Amino acid sequence: MEEPIVRVEHLSHRYSVQWAIRDINFEINQKGILGLLGSNGAGKSTTMNIICGVLNQTEGTVYINGIDTRKQPVEAKKYIGFLPQKPPLYTDHNVSEYLTYCAHLRLMDDREVKAAVVSAMKRCGIAHFSKRLVKNLSGGYQQRLGIAQAIVHNPKLVVLDEPTNGLDPNQILEIRDLIREIAQDHAVLLSTHILSEVEAICQNIKMIEHGNLIFSGTLDEFHDSVKSNTCIVKLENAPAEGELGNIPGVIKVKKLDEHSFRLQFEQEGEEVAKRVAEICVNRGWRLSEMQMEKVSMDEIFAQLSGKRVVDKF
Ligand SMILES: Nc1ncnc2c1ncn2[C@@H]1O[C@H](COP(=O)(O)OP(=O)(O)OP(=O)(O)O)[C@@H](O)[C@H]1O
Structure with missing residues (x-):
């Protein structure tokens, strides 16, 4: 060999x-x-x-x-x-x-x-x-x-x-x-x-x-190597921020504009994302977009090296 x-x-x-x-x-x-x-x-x-x-x-x-x-x-x-x-x-x-x-x-x-x-x-x-x-x-x-x-x-x-x-x-x-x-x-x-x-x-x-x-x-x-735990949702009939924050697994909410919100999940996100999507549809909030945010090289580097990750909220 x-x-x-x-x-x-x-x-x-x-x-x-x-x-x-x-x-x-x-x-x-x-x-x-x-x-x-x-x-x-x-x-x-x-x-x-x-x-x-x-x-x-x-x-x-x-x-x-x-x-x-x-x-x-x-x-x-x-x-x-x-x-x-x-x-x-x-x-x-x-x-x-x-x-x-x-x-x-x-x-x-x-x-x-x-x-x-x-x-x-x-x-x-x-x-x-x-x-x-x-x-x-x-x-x-x-x-x-x-x-x-x-x-x-x-x-x-x-x-x-x-x-x-x-x-x-x-x-x-x-x-x-x-x-x-x-x-x-x-x-x-x-x-x-x-x-x-x-x-x-x-x-x-x-x-x-x-x-x-x-x-x-x-x-x-x-x-x-580092999974995303934030996502952006767009709701045509958006509720108050607090209602989104009450969804189990969602730990932070930031309103970006009248219809868009950044949500942070407890852990990496796919399960919680599914739940959020279901709840948005069931409650008539008219979910028109939902996308997990890409983890940047900087964030991956910071997480792997045990440094503080920039807070987007
Ligand atoms: N000649 C030396 N004597 C004592 N300590 C040293 C010496 N050279 C490097 N070190 C220490 O060893 C560690 C590793 O240094 P090294 O230069 O290998 O890192 P590096 O990743 O190449 O950093 P940089 O990107 O700044 O060049 C550092 O803590 C540095 O202070």
């Missing part, structure tokens, strides 16, 4: 006395973009730094393509490309010199370096800047170069730590397009605390909070 690209087993790390991550386990088996999501300080960078061999874990094991990163770090690193939060750029090099240097650092065969540098520059849209000094590139192009150094040796795994941090909105869209393109033939592990980023480009999500892995699944599963 083929080895997973990444296998993380019982990974824990402690900085002096405080545990930053505890008992993290997961595998990456395929190409595509996996988003590592979490609040500031959740443990994303710690996890990525260990996977990439930049930090030695306190406990647990990371295998890249079946190779233990602790026992055979040099071999394992051939399969990893890493863009840390702060790109490791040598600003007095020009683009081509810098990538050539990076390719040698990755122990590439000398005969392959030139073509690999040209290919990485092309893929990242920086070929026209090959002779430009790194310090004279804009932030967006420096980030492209950061990604180019992460793929120059054609690794199986590309790890990007908050790759759109600090970029302007147009640069963010361009870098996201580039990451999507890279993910066609690499497994990309990307950390972010920006929910719209996850929604825009990730197929799978792992969420870390206080150093623990608290969610693992597809984007759709993430959306389904």
Whole structure:
């Protein structure tokens, strides 16, 4: 059987006395973009730094393509490309010199370096800047170069730590397009605390909070992980708010306009919603619309991380 690209087993790390991550386990088996999501300080960078061999874990094991990163770090690193939060750029090099240097650092065969540098520059849209000094590139192009150094040796795994941090909105869209393109033939592990980023480009999500892995699944599963308990009803012959509030299972009511109300249910809603619909019809309130409200990414994130959910009432 083929080895997973990444296998993380019982990974824990402690900085002096405080545990930053505890008992993290997961595998990456395929190409595509996996988003590592979490609040500031959740443990994303710690996890990525260990996977990439930049930090030695306190406990647990990371295998890249079946190779233990602790026992055979040099071999394992051939399969990893890493863009840390702060790109490791040598600003007095020009683009081509810098990538050539990076390719040698990755122990590439000398005969392959030139073509690999040209290919990485092309893929990242920086070929026209090959002779430009790194310090004279804009932030967006420096980030492209950061990604180019992460793929120059054609690794199986590309790890990007908050790759759109600090970029302007147009640069963010361009870098996201580039990451999507890279993910066609690499497994990309990307950390972010920006929910719209996850929604825009990730197929799978792992969420870390206080150093623990608290969610693992597809984007759709993430959306389904928290069920809605609010709904909007439209009643052509609306009663007073109090009457809606007296329906068993309804705990809050907010009048939105003459005919529309937001109802909050005791628990997640389908059973109560059916009851509300029956009562509205039986009492002649002329129910014309009823829709469970979608739970936003922000609300899911807040609930999963145990934070206070914004009260819509
Ligand atoms: N070198 C260090 N020494 C001591 N504590 C550290 C060190 N680096 C990180 N920490 C702590 O470990 C925890 C996890 O930090 P980490 O940087 O992995 O989180 P993160 O999810 O990447 O956050 P951010 O999104 O802010 O980068 C935090 O409490 C942080 O303060």
